Amino acid sequence: MPESVEDRLKGLGYELPDVPSPAGSYVPATRAGSLLFTAGQLPFREGKLPYTGKVGQDVSVEDAKEAARLCALNALAAIRAGADSLENVRRVVKVTGYVASAGGFNGQPEVMNGASDLLGEVFGEKGIHARSAVGVAELPLDAPVEVELIVEVD
Amino acid sequence: MPESVEDRLKGLGYELPDVPSPAGSYVPATRAGSLLFTAGQLPFREGKLPYTGKVGQDVSVEDAKEAARLCALNALAAIRAGADSLENVRRVVKVTGYVASAGGFNGQPEVMNGASDLLGEVFGEKGIHARSAVGVAELPLDAPVEVELIVEVD
Amino acid sequence: MPESVEDRLKGLGYELPDVPSPAGSYVPATRAGSLLFTAGQLPFREGKLPYTGKVGQDVSVEDAKEAARLCALNALAAIRAGADSLENVRRVVKVTGYVASAGGFNGQPEVMNGASDLLGEVFGEKGIHARSAVGVAELPLDAPVEVELIVEVD
Numbered sequence: 001m002p003e004s005v006e007d008r009l010k011g012l013g014y015e016l017p018d019v020p021s022p023a024g025s026y027v028p029a030t031r032a033g034s035l036l037f038t039a040g041q042l043p044f045r046e047g048k049l050p051y052t053g054k055v056g057q058d059v060s061v062e063d064a065k066e067a068a069r070l071c072a073l074n075a076l077a078a079i080r081a082g083a084d085s086l087e088n089v090r091r092v093v094k095v096t097g098y099v100a101s102a103g104g105f106n107g108q109p110e111v112m113n114g115a116s117d118l119l120g121e122v123f124g125e126k127g128i129h130a131r132s133a134v135g136v137a138e139l140p141l142d143a144p145v146e147v148e149l150i151v152e153v154d
Numbered sequence: 155m156p157e158s159v160e161d162r163l164k165g166l167g168y169e170l171p172d173v174p175s176p177a178g179s180y181v182p183a184t185r186a187g188s189l190l191f192t193a194g195q196l197p198f199r200e201g202k203l204p205y206t207g208k209v210g211q212d213v214s215v216e217d218a219k220e221a222a223r224l225c226a227l228n229a230l231a232a233i234r235a236g237a238d239s240l241e242n243v244r245r246v247v248k249v250t251g252y253v254a255s256a257g258g259f260n261g262q263p264e265v266m267n268g269a270s271d272l273l274g275e276v277f278g279e280k281g282i283h284a285r286s287a288v289g290v291a292e293l294p295l296d297a298p299v300e301v302e303l304i305v306e307v308d
Numbered sequence: 309m310p311e312s313v314e315d316r317l318k319g320l321g322y323e324l325p326d327v328p329s330p331a332g333s334y335v336p337a338t339r340a341g342s343l344l345f346t347a348g349q350l351p352f353r354e355g356k357l358p359y360t361g362k363v364g365q366d367v368s369v370e371d372a373k374e375a376a377r378l379c380a381l382n383a384l385a386a387i388r389a390g391a392d393s394l395e396n397v398r399r400v401v402k403v404t405g406y407v408a409s410a411g412g413f414n415g416q417p418e419v420m421n422g423a424s425d426l427l428g429e430v431f432g433e434k435g436i437h438a439r440s441a442v443g444v445a446e447l448p449l450d451a452p453v454e455v456e457l458i459v460e461v462d
Binding site (some may be wrong): 033034035091092093094095101103104105106107108109113116117120128129130131132133134135136137150152 | 330333334335336337338340341343345346347348404406408444445446447448449450454456
Binding site for chain 3 (some may be wrong): 176179181182183184186187189191192193194250252254290291292293294295296300302
């Protein structure tokens with residue numbers, strides 16, 4: 001019997017967090033047909049943001065990669081809530097990453113690899129996605145990264 | 155007979171604007187299967203932008219919330235044009251809000267609640283959506299907010 | 309026999325580039341049902357970025373329009389790879405354009421017309437899309453423009 005996605009997460013040393021409370025009047029994920037859209041996820045860990053500020057100034061690239069990974073974990077929690085189980089994920093379709101960037105910082109792809117690599121580790125072939133990464137001026141709560149996912153579900 | 159979405163809008167004191175003319179070579183909304191995608195909507199009111207500049211500096215949070223509400227109204231006009239009637243909206247799926255943000259302004263979620271709350275008032279359960287809110291450097295015509303919607307239609 | 313999309317591209321003096329290598333751990337395009345999502349495309353030409361920096365400061369509006377056109381060409385290459393042939397494109401659904409913008413630059417729509425006009429020339433009615441254009445702080449590799457597409461395919 002193949003390992004479940006959640007077992008693989010645990011094997012990698014990750015624990016699926018509780019679904020983060022949205023920072024406004026909306027929900028963590030919605031479904032339309034076979035597509036599931038997550039809200040933009042901030043890098044919360046146990047209810048707190050371990051990093052704040054601009055990448056390339058207040059936050060190092062390594063820490064920002066870890067923040068992107070946390071965003072992806074929170075997105076997985078939102079997907080589990082919206083699709084009942086991560087086993088129902090047929091394909092990660094699109095990842096969009098917003099990186100709060102200091103002037104002159106252009107390493108958004110490296111930062112976002114923190115999220116993309118996690119999805120590849122967890123889902124294998126099904127985790128390979130199209131991606132956009134951009135450098136924004138400011139993010140909610142001074143988070144360094146915000147990530148949203150579109151996944152195809154059974 | 156249940157109240158129509160447009161009646162509810164009127165009851166809330168809103169009037170659906172004319173579909174705003176796109177600021178470039180594109181259309182206000184397109185449909186693919188049961189999904190309808192709006193163009194990014196600026197906070198036009200009667201053809202003018204009542205607020206311009208950066209939120210947290212030139213534009214207060216309260217005015218920016220009102221701007222987000224105007225963006226949402228223009229998005230509804232685009233949806234009505236693309237789906238024939240707002241009665242055909244099965245679900246608001248995703249809202250993305252771009253807030254032109256002064257350095258150090260991190261209240262994008264509060265601003266975007268202006269759009270999200272309107273959608274909840276107008277559509278009830280069907281208006282509850284996933285959302286991303288980010289702070290961008292500049293927006294077309296110096297608008298303080300731009301909002302795009304994905305909705306599921308019959 | 310009607311002209312093929314690729315013939316039309318050639319007739320307009322464009323050549324479809326090779327699919328650009330993603331700048332991170334992801335793929336150029338993914339498909340979910342009849343929707344195809346491209347990754348964010350940078351304005352590569354023969355493997356190099358002909359323009360870098362902020363629009364309205366380092367890069368003129370005309371050059372930025374050309375950059376947006378290059379992004380769109382790279383997106384078409386990604387779509388051809390993901391959908392086997394550009395003939396399978398039923399409709400360009402959504403274009404999102406991120407313009408690295410100098411403070412006070414608000415001409416994002418004009419810049420993005422470089423991409424939208426190309427799609428109209430190449431696909432005719434099928435190329436007419438909804439669009440969002442925003443001004444971001446920084447982009448990967450200091451690119452002035454990044455463009456992503458959602459298209460409906462057969």
